[in-house]
Amino acid sequence: MIEYGACNLSVVPLRAEASDRSEILTQLLFGDCFEVLEITEKWVQVKTCFDDYQGWIDSKQFTPIKSCLMQPGEQSFMLGLKPYHEVVKVSTGEKLYLVAGSSVPKPLNGRFFLGTEEYQLPADSILAPGDFSAMVIDYARFYLQAPYLWGGRTLFGIDCSGLTQIVFKMLGKTLKRDAWQQAEQGEVVNFLQEAKPGDLAFFDNAEGRVIHVGIMLDEQNIIHASGRVKIDPIDGQGIYSLDLKRHTHKLRIIKRI
Numbered sequence: 228m229i230e231y232g233a234c235n236l237s238v239v240p241l242r243a244e245a246s247d248r249s250e251i252l253t254q255l256l257f258g259d260c261f262e263v264l265e266i267t268e269k270w271v272q273v274k275t276c277f278d279d280y281q282g283w284i285d286s287k288q289f290t291p292i293k294s295c296l297m298q299p300g301e302q303s304f305m306l307g308l309k310p311y312h313e314v315v316k317v318s319t320g321e322k323l324y325l326v327a328g329s330s331v332p333k334p335l336n337g338r339f340f341l342g343t344e345e346y347q348l349p350a351d352s353i354l355a356p357g358d359f360s361a362m363v364i365d366y367a368r369f370y371l372q373a374p375y376l377w378g379g380r381t382l383f384g385i386d387c388s389g390l391t392q393i394v395f396k397m398l399g400k401t402l403k404r405d406a407w408q409q410a411e412q413g414e415v416v417n418f419l420q421e422a423k424p425g426d427l428a429f430f431d432n433a434e435g436r437v438i439h440v441g442i443m444l445d446e447q448n449i450i451h452a453s454g455r456v457k458i459d460p461i462d463g464q465g466i467y468s469l470d471l472k473r474h475t476h477k478l479r480i481i482k483r484i
Contacts, residue, residue, distance in 0.1 A: 232273065232289040233260040233296065233341055237311075237325050238381055239289070241282035245270035251378035252282045253389065253404055257314075257323065258303060258330030258341065260296045261289075278392070278404045290342035296332060303330045305397055307354035308369045310382055314352075317345040326381045327369065328393045359398045363425035366394045367442045373456045387440050387452040391427060394442065400484055406440040413482035419463060422446045426483050430465055430476035439476050441466070451476075 234255040242249040245267060255261070261273035266286065274281045276295040296303040306312045311324040317338065323346075332339045337348050367390070369382070376384025380393050388406040395402045402409050410429045416422055422443045430439040441451025441461075449461045453468075453475065460467045465478040 229263045229266065229291045231260060231292050231295050232263050232271070233258055233292045234284075234288070235290040235341055235344065236288055237323055237329070239284055240378070241273070241275075241280065241284055243282060245272070245283045249283070253280055253378050254380045255284065256329045256380060257325045258296065258332075260292060260330075262295070277396070277401070280404050290344065292342050296330065303332055304334070305330055305354040306352050307397075308366065309352075312349060312352045314349070315347040317347055326383075328380070328397050354397055357398060359400065360423065360425055363394065363398060363442065364444055366397055367444075367450045370394070370452075370456045371450070371458070373452070375452050375454050375456075385452050385456065390450075390452045390456060391440050391442055395484065402484065407437040409440055410437045410480060410482065413484040416481040416483050419461070419478075419481065420446050422481055423483070426481050428461060428481050429479045431479040432477075435479075437479060443481065 234257055237257055239255040240251040241253045241255055243252050261275045263271060263273055265272040269286055270283045271286045272283050306325055306327060306329045308327050311326060314323045314325050334348050337350060339346055370385060370390055373382050373385045377386050379385040380389040388404060388409060392402045392404060416426055424444055426443040428441050428443055428449055429437050432438050441449040443449055447460060448458055450458050459469055464474050466476040468475040
């Protein structure tokens with residue numbers, strides 16, 4: 228019986244139900260590992276190791292692995308800020324184009340195994356460790372102009388909490404997947420004027436439900452995904468859209484992770 232698996236394609240949709248027409252909850256990137264909960268002829272129900280998210284993927288879009296790459300004693304490395312990294316499957320010479328934030332097991336001489344398959348990795352692909360406060364703005368700005376995509380986590384389509392999660396992941400911080408879940412993490416920043424780069428600002432709707440999140444660049448500006456990834460001013464009311472010339476998101480709380 229298969230207990231664990233890993234995404235072995237560049238990007239794979241994780242769906243709410245076992246159907247190609249079902250809502251995409253999030254995306255798995257290459258190397259993302261998960262616990263296998265149920266297997267049918269076409270679909271596999273999984274729970275991700277990184278953020279405990281559950282959903283369904285196509286059974287042809289993963290490879291079995293012996294243990295989760297996030298377990299103690301296992302090592303994985305993330306790929307850095309490039310639109311894509313060209314990785315070669317050694318057995319066939321086929322190329323995969325992996326996006327920023329993808330994970331790979333520890334390479335040896337530029338090669339690594341995922342499941343039983345060996346891959347060749349470009350020398351400059353591995354993301355070097357960095358200081359969060361010094362680098363968070365550059366990492367967030369990498370995604371500028373990426374189109375909004377519900378459930379997206381890549382430069383080619385991303386949603387608000389996908390943006391915050393992937394940026395924090397590449398800088399060594401773990402966030403849950405959805406904005407309301409992220410709002411339950413970290414410590415409260417009491418005043419907007421005290422916000423620092425990398426603080427998360429959350430916004431709610433008329434019912435008080437958190438529906439949006441962005442990354443503070445300073446106490447007056449925020450980067451967030453709304454239509455596209457963009458930078459807008461923020462004040463005590465919330466986000467002031469430069470495109471629409473009005474406030475669009477009502478500020479609820481600011482948290483420091």
